Amino acid sequence: MLLDRLKNIRIVLGSQSPRRKELLAKMGVSFEVIVKETDEAFDVTLSPEDIVTHIAMNKLAGFVGGEFESALVITADTIVVNDGVILNKPGADAEAMAMLTALQGKTHQVMTAVGILYKGEKQSFVETTTVTFAALDLAEIGYYVENFKPMDKAGAYGIQEWIGLVGVEKIIGAFENVVGLPTARLYKELKKIV
Numbered sequence: 001m002l003l004d005r006l007k008n009i010r011i012v013l014g015s016q017s018p019r020r021k022e023l024l025a026k027m028g029v030s031f032e033v034i035v036k037e038t039d040e041a042f043d044v045t046l047s048p049e050d051i052v053t054h055i056a057m058n059k060l061a062g063f064v065g066g067e068f069e070s071a072l073v074i075t076a077d078t079i080v081v082n083d084g085v086i087l088n089k090p091g092a093d094a095e096a097m098a099m100l101t102a103l104q105g106k107t108h109q110v111m112t113a114v115g116i117l118y119k120g121e122k123q124s125f126v127e128t129t130t131v132t133f134a135a136l137d138l139a140e141i142g143y144y145v146e147n148f149k150p151m152d153k154a155g156a157y158g159i160q161e162w163i164g165l166v167g168v169e170k171i172i173g174a175f176e177n178v179v180g181l182p183t184a185r186l187y188k189e190l191k192k193i194v
Contacts, residue, residue: 002187002194003028003029006030006072006190009070009071009072009194010032010070010072011029011030011032011072011073012032012034012063012068012071012072012073012074013032013033013034013074013075014035014036014059014060014062014073014074015033015059015074015075015076016033016035017152017180019158019160020076021033023176023179023180023181023183024074024181024183027183027186027187031074034063036062036063037062038058038059038061038062039058040055040058040077042054048079048084048086048109048111049111049113049128051079051086052077052078052079052126053113053115053124055077055113056075056076056077056114056115057075057113057115057122057124059075059077059115060075060115060116060124063075063117064120064122068117070119071118072116072117072118072190073115073116073117074114074186075114075115076112076113076115076180076181077112077113078111078112078113078154078177079110079111079154079155080099080103080109080154081108081110081111082102082103082106082108082109082155083108087099087102087103087154087156088154089151089152089153089154089156090150090151090156091151093145093146095156096145096156097138097141097142099155099156100136100141100145100157100163101138101141103133103157104134104135104136104141105133105135106132106133107130107132107133108131108133108155109128109129109130110129110130110177110178111126111127111128112126112127112181112182113125114181114182114185114186116190116193118193118194123193125185125189127173127177127182127185128173128177129172129173129174129177129178130171130173131168131170131171131178132168133168133169134166134167134168134169136163140167141163143162144157144162144163147162148161148162148163159171159175159178160179
């Protein structure tokens with residue numbers, strides 16, 4: 001079983017996201033969190049899938065060689081794509097309000113790229129989930145932004161929070177992917193390489 005094989009390997013999660021930490025822990029994996037300074041700039045002419053992969057792999061680059069030679073390192077990045085436009089983390093309440101208003105009554109994509117480094121080999125994959133929001137009004141969006149402060153979340157929302165409970169009508173794909181780590185796909189990929 002994969003979990004038995006993982007017990008003898010140093011596993012590093014290269015992410016400070018509390019949601020990724022929680023999901024990886026729920027998978028039964030023992031790991032440590034180490035975050036490397038990463039340049040998250042990207043070429044705007046790339047496709048959303050290439051952009052999110054570029055960022056996840058940039059996060060992985062800081063772990064190549066040295067003390068991580070025999071470790072299994074996992075990094076990830078999540079983006080929200082609405083009508084071809086990438087919605088990153090909002091910088092202020094007004095930006096969060098604008099992002100969430102743009103998502104109302106519409107369907108968008110959430111893409112998470114995962115980078116994996118093991119025994120000098122780097123690989124990545126992207127998981128996409130489609131999310132459809134009901135039409136919430138400005139007072140409801142304002143309530144969410146004021147009470148949940150979604151400044152650390154792509155697209156200005158956490159599907160596991162209040163807005164997801166009352167505002168998400170439908171999702172196609174993995175729920176955990178929208179939270180920030182596609183656990184089922186990660187498990188499947190780890191089984192191939194460990």
